[in-house]
Amino acid sequence: MVDFKGMDILHGAQFTREELEHIMKVAADMRQRVEKERSLDVMKGYVLGALFFEPSTRTRLSFEAAMHRLGGSVVGFASAGTSSSAKGESLADTIRNVDRYVDVIAMRHPQIGSAQEAAEAAEAPVLNGGDGAGQHPTQALLDLFTVQSERGQVDGNTIALCGDLKYGRTVHAGVEVYKHYDCKLIFVAPDALRMPPEITARLREQGVTVEEMTDLEAALAESNVLYMTRIQKERFEDPAEYERLKGSYVLTRAMVERINPDLTVMHPLPRVDEIATDVDALPGAAYFRQAENGVYTRMALIGLVTGELS
Amino acid sequence: MVDFKGMDILHGAQFTREELEHIMKVAADMRQRVEKERSLDVMKGYVLGALFFEPSTRTRLSFEAAMHRLGGSVVGFASAGTSSSAKGESLADTIRNVDRYVDVIAMRHPQIGSAQEAAEAAEAPVLNGGDGAGQHPTQALLDLFTVQSERGQVDGNTIALCGDLKYGRTVHAGVEVYKHYDCKLIFVAPDALRMPPEITARLREQGVTVEEMTDLEAALAESNVLYMTRIQKERFEDPAEYERLKGSYVLTRAMVERINPDLTVMHPLPRVDEIATDVDALPGAAYFRQAENGVYTRMALIGLVTGELS
Amino acid sequence: MVDFKGMDILHGAQFTREELEHIMKVAADMRQRVEKERSLDVMKGYVLGALFFEPSTRTRLSFEAAMHRLGGSVVGFASAGTSSSAKGESLADTIRNVDRYVDVIAMRHPQIGSAQEAAEAAEAPVLNGGDGAGQHPTQALLDLFTVQSERGQVDGNTIALCGDLKYGRTVHAGVEVYKHYDCKLIFVAPDALRMPPEITARLREQGVTVEEMTDLEAALAESNVLYMTRIQKERFEDPAEYERLKGSYVLTRAMVERINPDLTVMHPLPRVDEIATDVDALPGAAYFRQAENGVYTRMALIGLVTGELS
Numbered sequence: 001m002v003d004f005k006g007m008d009i010l011h012g013a014q015f016t017r018e019e020l021e022h023i024m025k026v027a028a029d030m031r032q033r034v035e036k037e038r039s040l041d042v043m044k045g046y047v048l049g050a051l052f053f054e055p056s057t058r059t060r061l062s063f064e065a066a067m068h069r070l071g072g073s074v075v076g077f078a079s080a081g082t083s084s085s086a087k088g089e090s091l092a093d094t095i096r097n098v099d100r101y102v103d104v105i106a107m108r109h110p111q112i113g114s115a116q117e118a119a120e121a122a123e124a125p126v127l128n129g130g131d132g133a134g135q136h137p138t139q140a141l142l143d144l145f146t147v148q149s150e151r152g153q154v155d156g157n158t159i160a161l162c163g164d165l166k167y168g169r170t171v172h173a174g175v176e177v178y179k180h181y182d183c184k185l186i187f188v189a190p191d192a193l194r195m196p197p198e199i200t201a202r203l204r205e206q207g208v209t210v211e212e213m214t215d216l217e218a219a220l221a222e223s224n225v226l227y228m229t230r231i232q233k234e235r236f237e238d239p240a241e242y243e244r245l246k247g248s249y250v251l252t253r254a255m256v257e258r259i260n261p262d263l264t265v266m267h268p269l270p271r272v273d274e275i276a277t278d279v280d281a282l283p284g285a286a287y288f289r290q291a292e293n294g295v296y297t298r299m300a301l302i303g304l305v306t307g308e309l310s
Numbered sequence: 311m312v313d314f315k316g317m318d319i320l321h322g323a324q325f326t327r328e329e330l331e332h333i334m335k336v337a338a339d340m341r342q343r344v345e346k347e348r349s350l351d352v353m354k355g356y357v358l359g360a361l362f363f364e365p366s367t368r369t370r371l372s373f374e375a376a377m378h379r380l381g382g383s384v385v386g387f388a389s390a391g392t393s394s395s396a397k398g399e400s401l402a403d404t405i406r407n408v409d410r411y412v413d414v415i416a417m418r419h420p421q422i423g424s425a426q427e428a429a430e431a432a433e434a435p436v437l438n439g440g441d442g443a444g445q446h447p448t449q450a451l452l453d454l455f456t457v458q459s460e461r462g463q464v465d466g467n468t469i470a471l472c473g474d475l476k477y478g479r480t481v482h483a484g485v486e487v488y489k490h491y492d493c494k495l496i497f498v499a500p501d502a503l504r505m506p507p508e509i510t511a512r513l514r515e516q517g518v519t520v521e522e523m524t525d526l527e528a529a530l531a532e533s534n535v536l537y538m539t540r541i542q543k544e545r546f547e548d549p550a551e552y553e554r555l556k557g558s559y560v561l562t563r564a565m566v567e568r569i570n571p572d573l574t575v576m577h578p579l580p581r582v583d584e585i586a587t588d589v590d591a592l593p594g595a596a597y598f599r600q601a602e603n604g605v606y607t608r609m610a611l612i613g614l615v616t617g618e619l620s
Numbered sequence: 621m622v623d624f625k626g627m628d629i630l631h632g633a634q635f636t637r638e639e640l641e642h643i644m645k646v647a648a649d650m651r652q653r654v655e656k657e658r659s660l661d662v663m664k665g666y667v668l669g670a671l672f673f674e675p676s677t678r679t680r681l682s683f684e685a686a687m688h689r690l691g692g693s694v695v696g697f698a699s700a701g702t703s704s705s706a707k708g709e710s711l712a713d714t715i716r717n718v719d720r721y722v723d724v725i726a727m728r729h730p731q732i733g734s735a736q737e738a739a740e741a742a743e744a745p746v747l748n749g750g751d752g753a754g755q756h757p758t759q760a761l762l763d764l765f766t767v768q769s770e771r772g773q774v775d776g777n778t779i780a781l782c783g784d785l786k787y788g789r790t791v792h793a794g795v796e797v798y799k800h801y802d803c804k805l806i807f808v809a810p811d812a813l814r815m816p817p818e819i820t821a822r823l824r825e826q827g828v829t830v831e832e833m834t835d836l837e838a839a840l841a842e843s844n845v846l847y848m849t850r851i852q853k854e855r856f857e858d859p860a861e862y863e864r865l866k867g868s869y870v871l872t873r874a875m876v877e878r879i880n881p882d883l884t885v886m887h888p889l890p891r892v893d894e895i896a897t898d899v900d901a902l903p904g905a906a907y908f909r910q911a912e913n914g915v916y917t918r919m920a921l922i923g924l925v926t927g928e929l930s
Contacts, residue, residue, distance in 0.1 A: 038413070039355030045659030047688050049681070058407060061359070061385045065411040068357050068383035073659075073688035075681045077698060078387060088853075089890030092897075097678060097889060100912035101685040103658070233398075269407060270399030277402075292410035348723070349665030349693075368717060371669070371695045375721040378667050378693035388697060543708075579717060580709030587712075602720035 005307035008119040008126045012140035012176030020177055024145050026300035026309055027293070034069055034296065042308045043072035049102035050076030051094075052129070053109040058269060058291065059129045059138070063106040066298035070308075075102065095121040104306050106298075125305035127298070133167055139268055140173035142297040146290040147178075147225055150264045155182040160219040162188040162249050163229035163274060165195040170268040171229060175203060184209040188219045190248045192241070193231070216249050217259060225264045226251065228274050246273070253278040266290050315617035318429040318436045322450035322486035330487055334455050336610035336619055337603070344379055344606065352618045353382030359412035360386030361404075362439070363419040368579060368601065369439045369448070373416040376608035380618075385412065405431040414616050416608075435615035437608070443477055449578055450483035452607040456600040457488075457535055460574045465492040470529040472498040472559050473539035473584060475505040480578040481539060485513060494519040498529045500558045502551070503541070526559045527569055535574045536561065538584050556583070563588040576600050625927035628739040628746045632760035632796035640797055644765050646920035646929055647913070654689055654916065662928045663692030669722035670696030671715075672749070673729040678889060678911065679749045679758070683726040686918035690928075695722065712741040719744050724926050726918075745925035747918070753787055759888055760793035762917040766910040767798075767845055770884045775802040780839040782808035782869050783849035783894060785815040790888040791849060795823060804829040808839045810868045812861070813851070836869045837879060845884045846871065848894050866893070873898040886910050 002022045015023075033040055048067040052060050055078060064074045091114055098105065099122040107118055108129040115128035115135070130136040148154050159178060161171045165187055175195075178185060185208060187195045194212070203210050213219045220226060228251060236242040250273060256263050267275055267287040279285050303309030312332045325333075343350055358377040362370050365388060374384045401424055408415065409432040417428055418439040425438035425445070440446040458464050469488060471481045475497055485505075488495060495518060497505045504522065513520050523529045530536060538561060546552040560583060566573050577585055577597040589595050613619030622642045635643075653660055668687040672680050675698060684694045711734055718725065719742040727738055728749040735748035735755070750756040768774050779798060781791045785807055795815075798805060805828060807815045814832070823830050833839045840846060848871060856862040870893060876883050887895055887907040899905050923929030 037355070039357075045657070045689075047659075047685050055391065057387060057404070061387075061408060061411055064385040065357050068385065069355075074385075075684040075688065075694075077677060077681075079391070081675065081699070088892045093890060094677070096908050097911045098681060100908055101681055101915055270403060272398045288406050288410055291407045295411055347665070349667075365701065367697060367714070371697075371718060371721055374695040375667050378695065379665075384695075389701070580713060582708045598716050598720055601717045605721055 003310075004304035006125055007305050008128075009137050009301055009305065010115050010119060010126070010128045011135040012137045012173035014137070015177065015180070017180040020141070020144060020180060023141055023297070023300055023304065024148055026304060027145050027296040028149075030296040030299040031293070034299075039069045039071060041071040042303055043067065043070035043306065046072040046103045046306060046308075047101065048072055048074045048076075048302065049098045049105045049124070050074050051098060051105060051107040052076065052078050053080040053107070053114075054130070055079050056108050056130065058294070059108060062291070062294040063127070063129060063298050066295050066302055069295065070299055070302060072302075091117055092121040099124050104302055127301055127305070130169060133169055136169045136173045138294070138298055138301060139170045140177045141301070142290065142294040143170070143174050143227065143266065143268070144177045145297050146266060146286060146293045147264070149289070149293065150284075150286050151224060154178070157224045158184040158186065158222055159225040159227060160186040160188055160223040161227045161229070162216060162219065164193045164231045165189040165229075166193040167232060168229045171195070171227065172199065174227065175199065179203055179206055179208045184211070186211045186213055186219045186223060188213050188216055188249065190214060190245055192245060216251070217255065220255065220259045220263060223260065223263065225266060228265065228267045228271070230267075230270065230272055230274055250274055250276065251279060252276045253282060256282060256284070313620075314614035316435055317615050318438075319447050319611055319615065320425050320429060320436070320438045321445040322447045322483035324447070325487065325490070327490040330451070330454060330490060333451055333607070333610055333614065334458055336614060337451075337455050337606040338459075340606040340609040340613075341603070344609075349379045349381060351381040352613055353377065353380035353616070356382040356413045356616060356618070357411065358382055358384045358386075358612065359408045359415045359434070360384050361408060361415060361417040362386065362388050363390040363417070363424075364440070365389050366418050366440065368604070369418060372601070372604040373437070373439060373608050376605050376612055379605065380609055380612060382612075401427055402431040409434050414612055437611055437615070440479060443479055446479045446483045448604070448608055448611060449480045450487045451611070452600065452604040453480070453484050453537065453576065453578070454487045455607050456576060456596060456603045457574070459599070459603065460594075460596050461534060464488070467534045468494040468496065468532055469535040469537060470496040470498055470533040471537045471539070472526060472529065474503045474541045475499040475539075476503045477542060478539045481505070481537065482509065484537065485509065485518075489513055489516055489518045494521070496521045496523055496529045496533060498523050498526055498559065500524060500555055502555060526561070527565065530565065530569045530573060533570065533573065535576060538575065538577045538581070540577075540580065540582055540584060560584055560586060561589055562586045563592060566592060566594070623930075624924035626745055627925050628748075629757050629921055629925065630735050630739055630746070630748045631755040632757045632793035634757070635797065635800070637800040640761070640764060640800055643761055643917070643920055643924065644768055646924060647765050647916040648769075650916040650919040651913075654919075659689045659691060661691040662923055663687065663690035663926065666692040666723045666926060666928075667721065668692055668694045668696075668922065669718045669725045669744075670694050671718060671725060671727040672696065672698050673700040673727070673734075674750070675699050676728050676750065678914070679728060682911070682914040683747070683749060683918050686915050686922055689915065690919055690922060692922075711737055715741040724922055747921055747925070750789060753789055756789045756793045758914070758918055758921060759790045760797045761921070762910065762914040763790070763794050763847070763886065763888070764797045765917050766886060766906060766913045767884070769909070769913065770904075770906050771844060774798070777844045778804040778806065778842055779845040779847060780806040780808050780843040781847045781849070782836060782839065784813045784851045785809040785849075786813040787852060788849045791815070791847065792819065794847065795819065795828075799823055799826055799828045804831070806831045806833055806839045806843060808833050808836055808869065810834060810865055812865060836871070837875065840875065840879045840883060843880065843883065845886060848885065848887045848891070850887075850890065850892055850894060870894055870896060871899060872896040873902060876902060876904070
């Protein structure tokens, strides 16, 4: 039996396949119970510290909604401006302090490694909601859960990951969970935004079938799932470079219907132009359901690491 | 029987008289129950998305307090800076996403028409808490409820609306509900801030008795209710124009006592100088009770559109 | 029997010794019940208005966690930027308005006297979470509770207060509670940041034993408790003066072990450099427990002033 009580959720690579299966089982149970009962009472009396040193509507609201749907409460902040780091407090001190107020911590922070540092400082379990260009494990888990929900199972799929594979933390976290399954991965990116070669090499060593392409249409013909990502302006130092690359990959409804009508289309959101809005009405357009799965996955994680769900 | 379940609350003009009566009946019931029990349990398990793309203490806190007094929870943001629109996400996408987390949405947004757009994107009911210079229907409803509470009934009153009638969305929303009642309306404004002539003309066509004046004292002599509004600096492009007009209308206690001691004084708040603080102690100074009515009215709306109240 | 119902908590000097004892008794009870039950239900249905016109992670999160652990709800804001004061509303109006939404108010505001002003405007009890360079009574109470918790009792201790004694509101609030006990106080500060002489003189008139020193090590040799404070950059007009003074007093583990291993070390947090991190592992390093005591103290105060605890 897998025991998550007290576990920190820090990076996509920390899980065994058994753990991944278990998280998805609990997330599916959460979905079923929310659809039936709207909210549960399992975390009544618990307080979540939602510490967003870097703004994020989606991840923050998803964690907070998850806690409320579990019957718990939330305290926190939505940007570093209203936190004590402005007064020169170290991250470890801020965390050790908030740790005394709350039962479980969800955080986003602009620095790589910050979630690890927080986990060392806190007695409460820490859920990493993104640490700069680093990891974003809850996103990886909700993505995995979405592949399973949309395709029936994860094994056997070919997943094309497209867009900014160099800086995109959602894909970096994602490959660490897909690698436990019998999936083929296709990395689709312009040369300047390729998946870091050390990641690709490591995955291959671990036995994952990985193909690299620059052409989106060619990738679509081979894939069941397309995981589209935004080319993030904030990751570029040179705005001209951003302007040159941002339009490289744009998925349209015509492309899906012509090449692969059965395609499942995912996206961590927000999208800008990389998925045309006419795709939204396709049955395979899964990105808003994917966002919803974020609530169920985070409910599962909050419940598991506190020991209230098993 | 009026059925509000699933209804979006978008503009003051959307209601029939029967609907207005029903909302006020439920709001009065909410007031009675809060006075007796402090909070209810009718929205237990529900999550309100309070999406304030434009800051507003009053409207936001009033919606949030309403949800808490109904036993529900709240997630959201207090300014656009911490939302995903900063990353280039469209309003429709933001709403469709949050729609997956929550059961009902209250929003304020700087653009006219944004609430309508959100209502089309969301499955959850949308309550418009102000869309730029557009509508502000929950304010109109709480104003109507205040007239009824303070005067015993809405019919038969003469309501003077004073101040910035050109840009003021509270008065634009307000006239759309008063028009269903046997009220006389007096518009009191300097020429530069007159009620838009097309609104005045339309109201007259719909059978409403409307008078226009520039002199506040003359209006007071004829009115039961004065609805004062702030001349909003943020609506002016030319600061000199603002400085010239802002002092046009200032209500003092001496004026009320001399001209019309029975006057009910309302104001959407915040006030700056347009009501002298010595008015506050008069029995007819209703503006803080009016603010409180905002909680009961919003409780009624949240409960009605979710189908938990009827 | 002490009755706190309806009482505003405005300044450290407002309490009798009997009241202080009672607050600490209730706070100790809160700690015991939270340790056992995690949260209570005594404030179910109540809404706290957490009005932070000036940012403060610690005080705000502590108040909010306290309210949640009591079973109540919270509405509010974390900075003045999202409040109506930006539109020119007076503090009294903002408070009188929010007073209509909530049952109890906790506030922080940059102006001295603002909490008093708010208390006059509000019917709900007001808990002052810091008014500029003025008072910070809930900090004083949690500090007192920490001395008692760490030392077994307050009487009989020698408490050294060190750092910025001129501007530091935590020490100004603190001395007003310690003076009710049989404690010796040692003020340790550079000349430029001495305790204002009128405070020192008044304390002596009231029978408190006060000593002033400039040397930290000499003070440590005589003390049971060290209350360290940060030299606050934001209180200085001249940055050069800040740079010159900030390093004056730095506590290290070696100092504690050499001079006074039994020392209880307190700090209102955030610390910057004035307590070396190697002190944290000492058994007497009480500052994070002190932060936790803030939750229990604020639970006690919220419950007492609303009459739900006694």
